[in-house]
Amino acid sequence: xxxxxxxxxxxxxxxxxxxxxxxxxxxxxxxxxxxxxxxxxxxxxxxxxxxxxxxxxxxxxxxxxxxxxxxxxxxxxxxxxxxxxxxxxxxxxxxxxxxxxxxxxxxxxxxxxxxxxxxxxxxxxx
Numbered sequence: 001x002x003x004x005x006x007x008x009x010x011x012x013x014x015x016x017x018x019x020x021x022x023x024x025x026x027x028x029x030x031x032x033x034x035x036x037x038x039x040x041x042x043x044x045x046x047x048x049x050x051x052x053x054x055x056x057x058x059x060x061x062x063x064x065x066x067x068x069x070x071x072x073x074x075x076x077x078x079x080x081x082x083x084x085x086x087x088x089x090x091x092x093x094x095x096x097x098x099x100x101x102x103x104x105x106x107x108x109x110x111x112x113x114x115x116x117x118x119x120x121x122x123x124x125x126x
Contacts, residue, residue, distance in 0.1 A: 001026045001115070002024055002025070002026040002032060002098045002100075002114070002115040003024065003025045003026050003115070004022055004023070004024055004096050004097070004098060004115055004116065004117035004118075005022070005023050005117055005118070006020060006021065006022050006094065006095065006096050006117040006118065006119060006120040007020070007021050007022075007023075007120060008020040008021050008120060009094060009120030009121045009122045010121075010122070010123070011123045011124075011125065012086055012122075012123070012124055012125070013124070013125050014086060014087055014088055014124055014125065014126050015085060015086065016086050016124070017082070017083060017084045017085075017086065018083045018086065018122060019080055019081070019082050019083070020036070020080065020081040020083070020094055020096075020120060020122070021078060021079075021080050021081075022034070022036075022078065022079045022080070022081075022096030022117055023076075023077060023078050024077045024078070024079070024098060025077060031053055031100070032053055032098045032099060032100055033050060033051070033052055033053055033098070033099040033100075033101070033103055033107060033112075033113075034050065034051050034053075034070075034072060034079040034096060034097070034098055034099075035047070035048075035049070035050035035051075035096070035097045035098075035099065035107060035112075035113055036048040036049050036050070036068075036070060036079075036081050036094060036095070036096055036097070037094070037095045037097060037110060038090075038092035038093065038094045038095070038122075039092055039093050039095070039119075040091060040092040040093075043092075045095070045110050046061070046092075047061050047107075047108040047109070047110075048060070048061055048064055048068065048081070048094070049061065049064065049068060049070045049081070050070070050107040050108070051070045051071075051072050051079060052103045053072075053074075053103075054103075056071075056072055058070050059107060059108070061108075063089075064083075064090075067083065067084050067085045067086075068081060068082065068083050068084070069081075069082045069084075070082075079096060081094070081096075083122070086122075086124045087124060088124045088125065088126045089124075090122065090124050091122060091123050091124050092121075092122060093119040093120065093121050093122075094119060094120050094121075094122050095116055095117055095118075095119045096116075096117045097110070097113035097114075097115060097116050097117070098113060098114060098115040098116075099112050099113045099114055099115075100114055101114075
């Protein structure tokens with residue numbers, strides 16, 4: 001079992017920055033793939049990015065590439081999502097997720113993940 005708790009959401013103006021954090025407890029954190037997703041009202045859950053447990057390599061959605069950065073700190077059992085140059089279309093509930101499955105191209109799909117946090121709201125005003 002892995003328990004995930006997100007924090008750091010809030011209201012920010014377009015062009016601003018926010019950092020989201022996700023603290024994990026339970027299963028050995030260093031052996032899981034961590035992902036970030038978001039869901040806007042009336043839309044499906046959308047992949048944002050993911051970080052591999054071994055070499056911390058990352059993959060990002062095209063919509064956030066160059067603006068968002070994921071880091072993980074295995075010692076602190078934490079993964080962060082740094083969001084810069086935020087746009088109104090980034091407004092959504094953001095979720096972190098954990099997967100015990102070996103890294104694959106499926107990391108972009110919500111079904112790849114076994115555990116989810118409760119989500120944190122990010123609102124970007126224009």
